[in-house]
Amino acid sequence: MPSFARHALMLGPLLLFLALAYALPFLGVLEWSVTLPRPGLGQYRTALSDPLVLSVFLRTLRICLTVTALSLVGGYVIALLWVRGGPLTRALTELCILIPFWISVLTRAFGWLALLSTKGIINVWLERLGLISDPLALVRNEFGVVVGMTHYLIPFAVFPIASAMRGLDERVLMAARGMGAGRARLFWTVFLPMTVSGVLGAALLVFVFALGFFVTPAILGGGRSVMVAELIYLNIFQIPNWGLAAAISVILMAAVGLLGVVMLRVIRPAGLR
Amino acid sequence: MATARRAAEIGAEGIGKMFGPFAALTDVSLKVGRGEFLTLLGPSGSGKTTFLMILSGFERPTAGRLTLDGRDVTATPAEARAFGMVFQGYALFPHMTAAQNIAFPLRVQKRSETEIRRRVEQMVEMVGLAGHAHKRPAGLSGGQQQRVALARALAYEPPVLLLDEPFSALDKNLRGQMQDEVRRLHRETGTTFIFVTHDQSEALALSSRVAIFDHGRLQQIAPPREVYERPANRFVAEFLGDINLLPLEGAEGGVALATARCEGHAVRVADAGRAPSGLLAVRPEYMRLCPLRPVDGNALPVRVADITYLGAQSRLALRTPGGTPLTLQLATADLPAGLGPDSALWVGWPEDRGFFL
Ligand SMILES: Nc1ncnc2c1ncn2[C@@H]1O[C@H](COP(=O)(O)OP(=O)(O)OP(=O)(O)O)[C@@H](O)[C@H]1O
Ligand SMILES: [Mg+2]
Numbered sequence: 001m002p003s004f005a006r007h008a009l010m011l012g013p014l015l016l017f018l019a020l021a022y023a024l025p026f027l028g029v030l031e032w033s034v035t036l037p038r039p040g041l042g043q044y045r046t047a048l049s050d051p052l053v054l055s056v057f058l059r060t061l062r063i064c065l066t067v068t069a070l071s072l073v074g075g076y077v078i079a080l081l082w083v084r085g086g087p088l089t090r091a092l093t094e095l096c097i098l099i100p101f102w103i104s105v106l107t108r109a110f111g112w113l114a115l116l117s118t119k120g121i122i123n124v125w126l127e128r129l130g131l132i133s134d135p136l137a138l139v140r141n142e143f144g145v146v147v148g149m150t151h152y153l154i155p156f157a158v159f160p161i162a163s164a165m166r167g168l169d170e171r172v173l174m175a176a177r178g179m180g181a182g183r184a185r186l187f188w189t190v191f192l193p194m195t196v197s198g199v200l201g202a203a204l205l206v207f208v209f210a211l212g213f214f215v216t217p218a219i220l221g222g223g224r225s226v227m228v229a230e231l232i233y234l235n236i237f238q239i240p241n242w243g244l245a246a247a248i249s250v251i252l253m254a255a256v257g258l259l260g261v262v263m264l265r266v267i268r269p270a271g272l273r
Numbered sequence: 274m275a276t277a278r279r280a281a282e283i284g285a286e287g288i289g290k291m292f293g294p295f296a297a298l299t300d301v302s303l304k305v306g307r308g309e310f311l312t313l314l315g316p317s318g319s320g321k322t323t324f325l326m327i328l329s330g331f332e333r334p335t336a337g338r339l340t341l342d343g344r345d346v347t348a349t350p351a352e353a354r355a356f357g358m359v360f361q362g363y364a365l366f367p368h369m370t371a372a373q374n375i376a377f378p379l380r381v382q383k384r385s386e387t388e389i390r391r392r393v394e395q396m397v398e399m400v401g402l403a404g405h406a407h408k409r410p411a412g413l414s415g416g417q418q419q420r421v422a423l424a425r426a427l428a429y430e431p432p433v434l435l436l437d438e439p440f441s442a443l444d445k446n447l448r449g450q451m452q453d454e455v456r457r458l459h460r461e462t463g464t465t466f467i468f469v470t471h472d473q474s475e476a477l478a479l480s481s482r483v484a485i486f487d488h489g490r491l492q493q494i495a496p497p498r499e500v501y502e503r504p505a506n507r508f509v510a511e512f513l514g515d516i517n518l519l520p521l522e523g524a525e526g527g528v529a530l531a532t533a534r535c536e537g538h539a540v541r542v543a544d545a546g547r548a549p550s551g552l553l554a555v556r557p558e559y560m561r562l563c564p565l566r567p568v569d570g571n572a573l574p575v576r577v578a579d580i581t582y583l584g585a586q587s588r589l590a591l592r593t594p595g596g597t598p599l600t601l602q603l604a605t606a607d608l609p610a611g612l613g614p615d616s617a618l619w620v621g622w623p624e625d626r627g628f629f630l
Contacts, residue, residue, distance in 0.1 A: 169362070169364060171360040171361075171362060171364035172364045172365070172366060172367075174331055174351070174358070174360070174364065175358060175360060175364040175365075175366075175425075176366070176377070177331075177351050177352045178329055178330075178331070178351050178352070178354075178355070178356060178357075178358040179355060179357075179358075179377060179378035179381055179425075179426075179429065180352050180353070180355035180378065180381045180382065180429075181352060181377075181381050182352060182381075185381060189377075189380075190366060193368045194366075194367065194368055196368075
């Protein structure tokens with residue numbers, strides 16, 4: 001049997017499952033977006049012109065970019081410790097990456113709430129130490145959302161970056177050192193450029209994940225820093241305006257799909273090859 | 274080329290390297306002269322790469338001392354020694370063009386833009402890469418990448434150039450071409466070259482001296498002709514090319530002339546360079562086949578055990594009546610007619626072509 005046919009046969013059930021579980025419901029959502037409450041593109045017009053919806057889009061973009069940038073920097077440092085640290089550093093880093101992985105996103109969000117809220121550990125201690133008189137607003141705002149999301153997404157940045165670092169030929173680094181390159185030059189002109197594919201892959205992965213975040217912003221944003229996913233939820237269960245929710249969903253889906261295509265076609269990040 | 278002024282002299286005194294309980298190098302002492310071309314040769318795992326890593330500063334020896342032009346550099350890190358190094362597999366920067374690769378060490382040394390441009394151009398020219406300088410390593414052939422690696426290592430005029438099996442990935446033709454190139458570069462730059470190879474003919478062809486390693490010990494360091502014709506011990510003799518070893522009895526005499534018996538036949542050894550011992554070594558190329566006992570020189574009766582056809586050459590496996598195996602290689606065209614397994618013949622060799630081990 002030609003390998004294409006064999007692959008198709010093996011992947012067949014999976015594709016069927018994906019079609020049933022995702023594509024069909026999505027077609028339903030697509031239908032709502034152009035039929036509720038009446039046929040037409042009215043909901044898309046609203047979604048792209050209503051100041052409230054636009055401000056949520058803008059906030060989502062801002063938060064996602066910030067989270068991506070922070071996750072990349074943090075993820076790069078962690079990957080560096082993980083791949084190039086001594087045996088003890090390696091083991092500890094691995095634990096620190098894996099343990100949060102085993103804890104649900106909800107638990108983690110509440111954990112941050114316990115740390116950051118006005119009656120949270122950080123504010124209480126700062127007050128006791130006399131460093132502040134009024135509690136800092138660390139949560140129920142974009143700051144809290146960014147902290148919680150970055151914490152959740154950093155491992156997703158670590159994996160592609162670490163994989164790029166692992167693929168690096170040790171002798172290339174030795175060659176640079178042998179020619180007299182110091183640590184700073186080694187990092188900026190050799191190590192970083194050679195792992196940039198991993199960074200790009202991580203950036204797309206984290207950004208795409210961040211776009212659809214729901215639980216973390218809902219809890220740590222406290223209804224004030226609403227992101228797109230929460231806006232969809234509100235339009236279904238609270239307002240309700242299913243047509244608008246569907247239109248926003250389709251727009252979000254289109255954005256994610258576009259980035260997915262970019263990820264696979266243009267960049268081919270090291271971690272996802 | 275004005276590089277010769279910077280060529281360095283290297284000294285290793287009693288270098289040892291332990292990896293845990295395993296001794297990768299034991300008591301290696303040698304001196305490499307200014308502008309010399311030294312080849313490190315030895316079987317796999319004999320410590321060649323380890324020794325090169327210690328010379329370059331990527332590994333610290335666990336015993337002994339290294340000197341560079343008389344200064345102790347044992348504790349100097351690789352980036353401060355700044356020896357040129359050509360790694361196996363080239364280790365080019367994949368994200369830089371050939372020209373940028375070559376410019377890298379010059380940028381490290383903060384040379385001026387104009388000087389860098391001039392020097393890169395000069396190096397590109399020297400290794401014959403004109404027209405390829407703008408390409409990344411992925412777009413270059415194996416031999417071209419090799420040349421970029423050489424140019425990069427030579428661009429900043431390092432005092433020493435270390436090359437670790439640089440040609441192992443190349444096919445035979447390209448290999449020969451690159452060997453010529455390296456020899457020319459050595460002549461033109463006058464830099465001290467230390468070259469690691471598995472290939473003994475490469476070692477003999479390129480170097481001014483060959484250092485032979487086995488099990489982390491230096492067995493012999495001498496010019497190519499000497500290691501081949503006057504090996505220091507049995508390992509070196511057997512490692513380089515083919516050798517026939519004859520057990521001797523009653524050896525007596527001196528360095529200039531010795532006599533002995535081999536399976537009852539008188540054997541004379543002239544100019545052996547060493548006191549007589551119980552083992553005589555003769556390179557097969559100095560032995561010849563004779564249908565009858567030759568009148569001059571040494572000779573032993575043999576029977577043919579096997580003939581292997583190798584194309585232009587044929588290899589004969591022979592056996593003396595006493596059971597000593599001998600090999601002989603000769604042009605297929607020179608094989609005596611009617612020669613086959615069990616044919617009885619004589620093997621002769623000149624008195625001054627044997628040496629004691
Ligand atoms: N980092 C290390 N840890 C433990 N043992 C090592 C290490 N590096 C080398 N060795 C051992 O030291 C010995 C010498 O290795 P080395 O690489 O110097 O051999 P080599 O002569 O270069 O061999 P080859 O011709 O196969 O490249 C080997 O037995 C090897 O297993
Ligand atoms: Mg080696």
